[in-house]
Amino acid sequence: MIPEPFEYEVAESADHALELLGRFGTDAKLLAGGHSLLPLMKLRLALPPALVDIGRLSDLSYIRDNGDAIAVGALTCHEDLQFSDVLKQHCPIVSHAAGEIGDPQVRHRGTIGGAVSHGDPAADLASVLLTLDAEFVIHSTSGDRVVPAADFFKDLFEVDISTQEMLTEIRIPKLQGAGWSYQKFHARAQDWAVVGVAAVVNRSNGSIDAAVGLTTMGDTPLRARAVEEALSSGADVATASQEADRDTNPPDDHMGSAGYRRELSKVLTRRALEESLSR
Amino acid sequence: MKRIAVTVNGTRRESEVEPRQLLVIHLREDLGLTGTKIGCDTTSCGACTVLIDGKSVKSCNVLAVQADGREVTTIEGLAADGTMHPLQEAFRNNHGLQCGYCTPGMIMAALSLIDAGTPLEDEEDIRLALEGNLCRCTGYQNIVKSIKDAAGQMRSSASA
Ligand SMILES: Cc1cc2nc3c(=O)[nH]c(=O)nc-3n(C[C@H](O)[C@H](O)[C@H](O)COP(=O)(O)OP(=O)(O)OC[C@H]3O[C@@H](n4cnc5c(N)ncnc54)[C@H](O)[C@@H]3O)c2cc1C
Ligand code: FES
Ligand code: FES
Numbered sequence: 456m457i458p459e460p461f462e463y464e465v466a467e468s469a470d471h472a473l474e475l476l477g478r479f480g481t482d483a484k485l486l487a488g489g490h491s492l493l494p495l496m497k498l499r500l501a502l503p504p505a506l507v508d509i510g511r512l513s514d515l516s517y518i519r520d521n522g523d524a525i526a527v528g529a530l531t532c533h534e535d536l537q538f539s540d541v542l543k544q545h546c547p548i549v550s551h552a553a554g555e556i557g558d559p560q561v562r563h564r565g566t567i568g569g570a571v572s573h574g575d576p577a578a579d580l581a582s583v584l585l586t587l588d589a590e591f592v593i594h595s596t597s598g599d600r601v602v603p604a605a606d607f608f609k610d611l612f613e614v615d616i617s618t619q620e621m622l623t624e625i626r627i628p629k630l631q632g633a634g635w636s637y638q639k640f641h642a643r644a645q646d647w648a649v650v651g652v653a654a655v656v657n658r659s660n661g662s663i664d665a666a667v668g669l670t671t672m673g674d675t676p677l678r679a680r681a682v683e684e685a686l687s688s689g690a691d692v693a694t695a696s697q698e699a700d701r702d703t704n705p706p707d708d709h710m711g712s713a714g715y716r717r718e719l720s721k722v723l724t725r726r727a728l729e730e731s732l733s734r
Numbered sequence: 735m736k737r738i739a740v741t742v743n744g745t746r747r748e749s750e751v752e753p754r755q756l757l758v759i760h761l762r763e764d765l766g767l768t769g770t771k772i773g774c775d776t777t778s779c780g781a782c783t784v785l786i787d788g789k790s791v792k793s794c795n796v797l798a799v800q801a802d803g804r805e806v807t808t809i810e811g812l813a814a815d816g817t818m819h820p821l822q823e824a825f826r827n828n829h830g831l832q833c834g835y836c837t838p839g840m841i842m843a844a845l846s847l848i849d850a851g852t853p854l855e856d857e858e859d860i861r862l863a864l865e866g867n868l869c870r871c872t873g874y875q876n877i878v879k880s881i882k883d884a885a886g887q888m889r890s891s892a893s894a
Contacts, residue, residue, distance in 0.1 A: 456775055457754055457755065457756060457759065458754045459754070460752065460753075460754055461753060461754060462753070463736065463753030463797075463799055465799075465802075486800075489795065489796065489797065489800065490777070490795060493795050493796075493797070494776065494777060494795060497775070497776075497795075506753070508799070508800065510800060534789075557866070558780070558865040558866025558867075559790055559843065559846065559847065559852075559863065559865075559866055560777075560780065560783055560790045560791050560792045560843065560866045561777070561792070561866065563786075563789040563790060563791055563846075564791055564795070564796065643865075644862060644865035645778070645865040645866055
């Protein structure tokens with residue numbers, strides 16, 4: 456399958472990409488690794504009249520230690536996240552989750568910016584970054600704005616980036632020694648998550664302070680707030696995990712029914728919390 | 735149409751392509767390199783795996799224009815002066831193929847893994863690292879054996 460024809464230009468810089476978006480109009484799309492966009496275009500589920508290729512912006516491929524946070528350029532590919540020593544040291548959940556994406560070929564092409572901008576609730580990095588309260592730097596001709604993860608994911612395939620903006624950087628707070636886990640459940644190694652659960656856990660005076668995020672449990676990546684609240688009011692892990700599917704809306708598809716996903720989310724939440732507490 | 739120049743198996747190839755042309759079709763139909771196969775066309779099976787700048791990619795999900803200025807290696811680029819590459823030799827010696835349709839992709843994926851230093855001593859490691867490549871014939875046993883054999887040889891000759 457070859458996509459429908461489209462116009463194509465290579466961006467030489469982030470500002471040049473914005474200029475090209477301005478010229479092509481609101482239906483044009485940025486092309487990063489193309490590993491979410493091109494499959495949709497081949498299937499005619501997306502028909503952008505023009506693509507602006509940002510895949511050559513190597514100055515937006517970086518992983519830097521900025522003190523309290525790690526700054527990651529939007530064009531950094533999954534493989535670089537997976538093998539980054541800086542991330543392994545300060546945000547090991549990110550390098551672990553990146554290594555769980557697709558297969559090596561996919562990880563060589565797909566980028567962190569594309570993974571979150573696509574707004575797919577099945578994206579492993581999206582729920583992990585939501586759990587970590589990461590921040591997204593959005594660039595436009597009027598400058599940069601910084602959006603917290605809690606406000607970034609709007610709806611199915613919809614995030615807080617307009618057609619004339621571009622994500623340039625993701626700022627990920629360091630774990631500072633917190634326990635962590637990412638439980639991805641899939642039948643075959645290269646598959647997407649039927650359900651995924653991310654957890655970051657600190658113990659504070661006897662109670663558990665946890666952030667828990669869910670992959671493929673609704674129209675966006677979600678936080679399991681009911682689990683977090685149960686734990687902070689003293690519930691044990693097994694009891695709190697029973698709240699994992701509260702306020703979720705999981706899909707019903709060939710990988711699993713909604714009811715199956717609800718049960719799975721509870722089991723995976725328990726496993727994620729137990730593993731986090733053991734680290 | 736876009737003018738692109740891709741270094742394919744060491745030779746610079748200039749062409750005019752439509753931006754929507756897939757790299758796999760550019761290789762097979764424009765450049766006549768039919769060693770690279772199309773199995774699924776949905777980025778699942780890995781039959782179309784080639785290297786871009788030394789790293790494995792599924793060329794059914796890459797545009798030819800995205801390879802402009804890059805180095806692409808296909809299965810045709812492995813044998814040198816009539817001598818098979820150690821991976822090709824290992825697949826032959828270990829009966830690592832039956833119909834052979836998945837083989838070019840398996841070999842290119844394995845080459846990328848070996849070059850990247852991926853641990854491949856253990857059969858379990860090889861199976862997991864090959865998650866992006868499917869074979870409908872062999873049951874994988876001899877593919878795993880072939881890659882273990884080649885990786886061992888390539889690494890010991892590299893460190894010798
Ligand atoms: C076979 C296969 C298996 C996969 N398995 C998984 C999996 O298990 N888990 C998982 O999480 N993902 C998986 N993916 C998706 C993969 O992670 C993609 O790489 C990723 O979702 C998109 O990144 P990309 O760079 O390819 O983006 P593209 O496809 O280039 O872009 C995706 C969207 O984001 C927009 N965009 C891209 N970059 C920016 C930017 N900087 N600013 C604003 N908008 C931007 C584009 O315009 C487009 O709308 C898989 C993909 C394939 C093909
Ligand atoms: S043909 Fe490209 S992955 Fe199957
Ligand atoms: S040998 Fe036939 S598909 Fe692998």
